[in-house]
Amino acid sequence: MLRWQNLFLLLLVSTTATAKTLYKYKDDQGRWYFTDKPPVTQHKVETRLLKPAPKQRVRLEKTGSPSNLAFYLINQYPGPIEVAIDWEQPTNLVSIPELPKRFVIEPGKSDTLFSISAIGQTTSSQTFTLQYQYVVGRPLPHYSRQTAYWPPLAPGSHFRVTQAFNGEFSHTDPQNRYAVDIMMPIGTPIYAARDGVVLEVENDFFSSGTQQAYANKANSIRILHDDGSMAIYAHLALEKALVTPGLRVQAGELIGYSGNTGFSSGPHLHFAVQINQGMALTSVPFEFLDANQHAFEPQPGSWLEGINPKP
Structure with a gap:
């Protein structure tokens, strides 16, 4: 049986995060209450910003049988990304197409990108590690400037x-x-x-x-x-x-x-x-x-x- 594991390597300067505001207050009996919603109360409310938790926007998923796995990507950005996928190849396993390889992924669910299967007949379990990293945007190896930009300021400022x-x-x-x-x-x-x-x-x-x-x-x-x-x-x-x-x-x-x-x-x-x-x-x-x-x-x-x- 094949077992697989993802190692996430993200090349973005920042990651999506969702911060929460924690509200803390006492009721008439002196009991403390904690909530992430603004409370309706006449008592003094203390607030604290909690650290944002990272949100994963790109996921590598698998389908298929244990002896012939197929892999695809979920891209939750509203634009293309480039993904580089590599693996630590054990014996008796093969990837089609051969890894490492780069893919350009449009928003949403991709088609099957590659598959991994056993070579010949084997009854022993195999373990492999997939590694992937991504960058937002389509690769532009020959980019040339085409336009100038308006200053990002209010008119007259x-x-x-x-x-x-x-x-x-x-x-x-x-x-x-x-x-x-x-x-x-x-x-x-x-x-x-x-x-x-x-x-x-x-x-x-x-x-x-x-x-x-x-x-x-x-x-x-x-x-x-x-x-x-x-x-x-x-x-x-x-x-x-x-x-x-x-x-x-x-x-x-x-x-x-x-x-x-x-x-x-x-x-x-x-x-x-x-x-x-x-x-x-x-x-x-x-x-x-x-x-x-x-x-x-x-x-x-x-x-x-x-x-x-x-x-």
Whole structure:
């Protein structure tokens, strides 16, 4: 009989999480009550934010008989992902097609990706381990920039760029090398910089700091564009996202509010354009548009003006 095990290796900067607010209060008899729903009471209520619990969005599933297993994937993102699958191959087992192999998976349930079966007649049990990792977005090995972006700001507003491309503080890795940090107060409206489909929303993180432990704890919105690139809007406010995965948004549409969550030294918006390149999210250079629709590369210390893309 074949036995199988999954080893989950996720390459995303952040994972979906669901935070809970715990409400605590006493009744007239002095008894404590705890609930995750806002209580209807005249007594003093204490609240506490609980740590978000990760949610699995991609699952490898199996079907078939013990001697001939078939495997497929469930992709709960509203856009494509790339998955790399490998295994520790024991004797007397074969995979068709041969592993390791990469697959591009559209939203929903995939067709059968591969099967594993015994070679010849065997009565002994076999154990094998499957390993898979995934990256959001379709692989774009030959991506070229096709459009400029509207500043993700309210029309008429002005905010300063404090860190731009190749910034020495935190823009030194491939995911963030071509990013901009825009200083603004918590609660500043954030607008879509380009048309696209909301791919991912992180909405439940509530803390920040400059320790590495905060690197994966920023609220964010990821929007997939028609050319396969993705804009990431990060360090957003707790529970203030106005969009949900699968929703199509237009440039200039209000999507959420700025905050100070995750790896951050102060309130700001982190904006970058990323692509899937070689099973890794990689930022790419981009340009903003000014009031005259002239494209320009953002520079540290410069000011961005919010513009209505549909005057």
